[in-house]
Amino acid sequence: MEAGRRLHSCVKISPMPELPEVETIKRDIEKSLIGHKILGVWTDWAKALKPEPEVFKKAIVGKKFKSVGRRAKLLIFHVDSVPLVAHLKLSGRLLYRDQKEPTDKFTHVVLKLDREKELRFADLRKFGWMKVLKDEDELDAVLGEFGIEPFTADFTLENFSKVLQSKKTAIKPLLMDQSQIAGVGNIYADESLWCAMIHPLRSANSLSEKEVNELFTCVQDSLQSGIKDRGTSVDMYLDLFGERGEHEKNLKIFRRDGSPCSRCGSEVKKTRVGGRGTHFCPKCQLK
DNA sequence: CAATCAACCTGGGTGC
DNA sequence: TGCACCCAGGTTGATT
Numbered sequence: 147m148e149a150g151r152r153l154h155s156c157v158k159i160s161p162m163p164e165l166p167e168v169e170t171i172k173r174d175i176e177k178s179l180i181g182h183k184i185l186g187v188w189t190d191w192a193k194a195l196k197p198e199p200e201v202f203k204k205a206i207v208g209k210k211f212k213s214v215g216r217r218a219k220l221l222i223f224h225v226d227s228v229p230l231v232a233h234l235k236l237s238g239r240l241l242y243r244d245q246k247e248p249t250d251k252f253t254h255v256v257l258k259l260d261r262e263k264e265l266r267f268a269d270l271r272k273f274g275w276m277k278v279l280k281d282e283d284e285l286d287a288v289l290g291e292f293g294i295e296p297f298t299a300d301f302t303l304e305n306f307s308k309v310l311q312s313k314k315t316a317i318k319p320l321l322m323d324q325s326q327i328a329g330v331g332n333i334y335a336d337e338s339l340w341c342a343m344i345h346p347l348r349s350a351n352s353l354s355e356k357e358v359n360e361l362f363t364c365v366q367d368s369l370q371s372g373i374k375d376r377g378t379s380v381d382m383y384l385d386l387f388g389e390r391g392e393h394e395k396n397l398k399i400f401r402r403d404g405s406p407c408s409r410c411g412s413e414v415k416k417t418r419v420g421g422r423g424t425h426f427c428p429k430c431q432l433k
Numbered sequence: 434c435a436a437t438c439a440a441c442c443t444g445g446g447t448g449c
Numbered sequence: 450t451g452c453a454c455c456c457a458g459g460t461t462g463a464t465t
Contacts, residue, residue, distance in 0.1 A: 163459095193441090219459075236458050237443085252443095271442040273459070315435080324460080332458065421438075422458065 163234040164219060165296065165329030166372030167383050167391065171240055172216045174386035178242050182259040183210045184225065191254035194267065196277035205278040206230065206257075218292045218328035222285070229285040231277050232267070238274030241266040242386045293326040296369055306362045310350045317353065318346035319420040321365070330365065333378055333400045336425045337368040340399035345431040346419045371396060399425045 163171075187203045189195055195202040209226040216222065221240075223230040232240070239252075245262045255267035255276065267276060279285050294300045294309065309326050310317070321327055321335045330338070339346050341364035344357055353361065377383055377391030380401060384390060398408055403416035403425055412429035 233459080235441095235460070269442090270444075271458090273441060313435095319436095322459085420436090423456090 163238065163377075163383055164331035164334050164372070165216075165369050166334070166375075166393070167377035167385075168216050168219050168221060168234065168329075169373050170377045170391065171386050172214050172221060174242070175211075175214045175221075175240075178386065179211050179259075179265060180214060181210065182261065182263060182265075184208065184257050185260060186258040188256040188258065189254060191269075191272055194254050194269070194272065194275050196275055202276070202278050217289045217295060218324050219331065220288075220292075222289075229279040229282065231279065231285070231288060233274055234269070235271070235273035235275075237270040239266075239268045239384050240386055241268060241384070241388055243388075292324055292328040295328045296330075296366055301366070303359065303362050306365075307355075307358050310353060310358055310361075313350040314352075315350055316347045316419060317344060317350045317361075318422075318424060320350045322420075322422075327365075329369065332422055332424075333380070333397070334365070334368045334372060336400045337398055338365045340425075340427060340431060341368055343430050345433045346417075346424050346426055347433060399427065401425060 184206050186207060187195075187199070189199055192199050205228050206225045209228065211223060211225055212227075213224045214221065219233065221232040221234075223232070232238075234240070241253075243264050243266055245258070245264050249256070249266060250268060252268040252270045253266050254269055254272065257265040257267075259265060267274065279288065294305050306327075310320070313320050313326070318335050318339060321330045321338065322332065336346070338361060342357065342360040344353065344361060372378060372391075372393045375391055375393035375396055376385060376389075378393040378397065378400075379390035380394050380397075399414060402414045405414055406412065407414055407427040407430060410427065410429050412427055414425060415428050417424050417426070
């Protein structure tokens with residue numbers, strides 16, 4: 147276990163932009179990128195630009211960033227009237243930088259802007275992408291694939307309860323199922339379940355009314371707490387200006403295996419649920 | 434229909 | 450020192 151702790155403290159690659167991280171980037175973009183004109187597009191990784199680099203370039207060069215939004219973990223831009231969406235997946239970063247600042251080797255897309263600025267897309271694992279959409283109908287179709295969105299009018303206890311009651315799958319994979327509940331990834335799923343004292347393998351439709359209530363509150367609190375700290379940097383997420391988020395020190399359960407549970411003192415355990423690393427307190431979160 | 438799983442990637446760890 | 454192998458995880462798409 148000592149080895150386990152040491153291993154985790156050395157892991158340098160686990161960004162995981164989830165709702166709070168993407169929301170942080172979105173808010174910073176509102177204050178910086180909006181209004182900039184796109185002068186050119188550079189890439190060394192064709193797959194990052196959809197539908198394909200030439201179409202992507204043609205659609206946006208000469209136009210201005212007008213708005214930015216977020217749905218689940220997706221960033222939504224409008225470049226003039228052209229919808230553009232971006233997904234950071236596991237290791238993507240968006241950076242707003244002066245042209246003269248050096249780029250790192252993970253930078254695979256650069257949007258050259260006016261006023262000597264750049265929007266850089268860096269991605270160690272190259273899973274992320276930016277995509278130009280045809281029109282608002284296509285955007286509606288993309289956004290319609292997601293489930294209930296936290297912090298919107300749709301995210302009611304009634305709707306949350308309906309989602310849980312309709313599935314007998316384990317609660318953790320359901321929390322992370324973007325088509326059901328939008329924006330929750332591995333970190334905030336673990337945090338939410340610890341907060342609500344629910345074991346990650348509990349069948350979703352087996353939760354009591356009280357547990358559903360608790361989880362409903364905990365999901366929102368965990369996400370809100372992450373936003374307040376400008377996201378979690380474990381260890382690669384950086385915000386639009388290249389700064390780390392502060393939420394890592396406020397994590398209650400994620401990657402704390404081997405340490406005492408901050409609620410009951412029992413040793414935090416790590417296991418696998420749905421193929422993903424899952425952290426829980428065996429005393430607080432009974433099966 | 435639901436659960437499972439490889440594939441997409443890279444770097445950093447371990448074990449031999 | 451080197452090298453094969455494993456792991457991290459969001460999402461898609463194929464398979465069971």
